[in-house]
Amino acid sequence: MRVPRAEREQQMLAAAEAVFAERGFRAASMEEIAARVGVTKPMLYEYFGSKDGLLVACIARASAELFARTGRAHADARDPEHRVRDGVRVFFDFIAGHGAAWSVLRSESALGTGPAADAVERLRRQQSDQLAAVLREHPPLAGRPPTSLAAYAAVVVGACERLAARQGTARALSPAEATDVVMETVWTGLGSA
Amino acid sequence: MRVPRAEREQQMLAAAEAVFAERGFRAASMEEIAARVGVTKPMLYEYFGSKDGLLVACIARASAELFARTGRAHADARDPEHRVRDGVRVFFDFIAGHGAAWSVLRSESALGTGPAADAVERLRRQQSDQLAAVLREHPPLAGRPPTSLAAYAAVVVGACERLAARQGTARALSPAEATDVVMETVWTGLGSA
DNA sequence: CACCGTACCTTACCGGGAGTAAGTTCGAGT
DNA sequence: ACTCGAACTTACTCCCGGTAAGGTACGGTG
Numbered sequence: 293m294r295v296p297r298a299e300r301e302q303q304m305l306a307a308a309e310a311v312f313a314e315r316g317f318r319a320a321s322m323e324e325i326a327a328r329v330g331v332t333k334p335m336l337y338e339y340f341g342s343k344d345g346l347l348v349a350c351i352a353r354a355s356a357e358l359f360a361r362t363g364r365a366h367a368d369a370r371d372p373e374h375r376v377r378d379g380v381r382v383f384f385d386f387i388a389g390h391g392a393a394w395s396v397l398r399s400e401s402a403l404g405t406g407p408a409a410d411a412v413e414r415l416r417r418q419q420s421d422q423l424a425a426v427l428r429e430h431p432p433l434a435g436r437p438p439t440s441l442a443a444y445a446a447v448v449v450g451a452c453e454r455l456a457a458r459q460g461t462a463r464a465l466s467p468a469e470a471t472d473v474v475m476e477t478v479w480t481g482l483g484s485a
Numbered sequence: 486m487r488v489p490r491a492e493r494e495q496q497m498l499a500a501a502e503a504v505f506a507e508r509g510f511r512a513a514s515m516e517e518i519a520a521r522v523g524v525t526k527p528m529l530y531e532y533f534g535s536k537d538g539l540l541v542a543c544i545a546r547a548s549a550e551l552f553a554r555t556g557r558a559h560a561d562a563r564d565p566e567h568r569v570r571d572g573v574r575v576f577f578d579f580i581a582g583h584g585a586a587w588s589v590l591r592s593e594s595a596l597g598t599g600p601a602a603d604a605v606e607r608l609r610r611q612q613s614d615q616l617a618a619v620l621r622e623h624p625p626l627a628g629r630p631p632t633s634l635a636a637y638a639a640v641v642v643g644a645c646e647r648l649a650a651r652q653g654t655a656r657a658l659s660p661a662e663a664t665d666v667v668m669e670t671v672w673t674g675l676g677s678a
Numbered sequence: 679c680a681c682c683g684t685a686c687c688t689t690a691c692c693g694g695g696a697g698t699a700a701g702t703t704c705g706a707g708t
Numbered sequence: 709a710c711t712c713g714a715a716c717t718t719a720c721t722c723c724c725g726g727t728a729a730g731g732t733a734c735g736g737t738g
Contacts (some may be wrong), residue, residue: 294704294715316597318511321695332717337697398594404509443658443666446651447644451671454643455636465636473636478644480673487686487733514724525688527727536725 293330301339301349303329309350313392317347317399344408347399354393355415358386362422372430373479379423380452380474384467387456394456420445448478486523494532494542496522502543506585510540510595537601540592547586548608551579555615565623566672572616573645573667577660580649587649613638641671 295303307328311320322343326333340346365378387394403409424445427433433441455470465473488496500521504513515536519526533539558571580587593609596602617638620626626634648663658666 297714300715316599318595318597322697323695331715333696334698334718335716338715343696404512406509409509440666443648443651443663444670446647447667447670450643450645450647450650451640452643454639454646457643458636458639470636473633474640477637477640477671490685493686515726516724524686526725527689528687530726531686 297339300329300331300335304331304336304339304346305350305353308346309354309392309396312347312350312396312399317396322346344403344406347396347403348408348411350393350396351399351412352415354390354397355419357390357393358383358397359419359422361386362419366422366426372426375426375429376423376448376479377471377475379426380448381467381471383452384456384470387459388467391459398453398457416449420449423448448474451478490532493522493524493528497524497529497532497539498543498546501539502547502585502589505540505543505592506588510589510592515539537596537599540589540596541601541604543589544592544605545608547583547590548612550583550586551576551590552612552615554579555612559615559619565619568619568622569616569641569672570664570668572619573641574660574664576645577649577663580652581660591646591650613642616641641667644671 304325308320308325311325311328314320315324322333322336325346326336329335336346340349361382362379365382366375369375369378403412420442424438424441427441427444428436433444436444451474452470455465455473458464497518500518501513504518504521507513508517515526515529518539519529522528529539533542554575555572558575559568562568562571593602593605596605613635617631617634620634620637621629626637629637644667645663648658648666651657
């Protein structure tokens, strides 16, 4: 059956996300992704250019989703502390709900260096910048130079990621617990920095 | 020229580390690594079993090196705060000096799931446990359950990693600056947790 | 010294998956 | 109804991880 491009692309992204999550990026074959959509390989190349391109597109989609959610959380919260807390909470909820998408997002280093890796790094920056902007509103940090804020944001993001990566390995923390741990360790420090 | 196994293995690990760092794990070819050592492919398979095996061996070596250094730093420092600070500092110095080794170490997710990934995860845990042990000696955290200490350790490790990953992307922080940022944000929080 | 076993090393191959060239069919717009 | 482009396929190539089978130097033993 013939299907318009926009729709096909979404099907492909969904299938790719699933297969990448099941088999891991390396073991996933373009053949299987195509088959799952009911199409053949060259279509994937027509629309996404390469296997890396497909991965990047998956990451971009998941990342946009996460970005939108944290953005909404920030907008709804009433002060910087709650903005950070709620944003972190949304992150852990997102992981809990979309384990597959997340494991794809984390495949960053599967693409070594190159344009694809750069694209991922840009998305990552977007997320960090969003957080840095929130931190700037926090009185104790108000006067800090952007570089400094970016570094603090990086610390928070790193803490979240590493904690999230532990899910499935060690005894998992609930989203609520994980959020508490991050805020306990990091927020107090940011206040007195 | 014929060379004994132990020595050859070291040559191979050095070459692999370099090629993985230059090209990225996926783009690196066993052929090139072998050629750089002055040997042919089957030797690599004889000694390391597979491409993943070779990566794991590289990671194990770099990881052992880092582990030894942080261990030494912990032993030399006089109280928990300095143990953590010096350990973090050693980490950033390690990155600054061994960029190649680090980029290999970070390839964790290049190997999806499977026994190889498990091996890497064990090494990672080793590092986290070392830090958790130091944290246990910090009075405010003395009574905490191991799970909790492990989570705090994960936060610190994540913060360090993410900050390290920014080197080369944004304006880089010096090891000293990076250490200060981590301690400022995280240590204060750990004291009052 | 001559022999032999072992460890180091090679050549020559296979299979599979990424990526592509060229051609086919459906369907929307005039 | 005819065209023209977008959606789609078949049928390849090439590269690379991995392997089978065999060759060659070197230490030990009679």
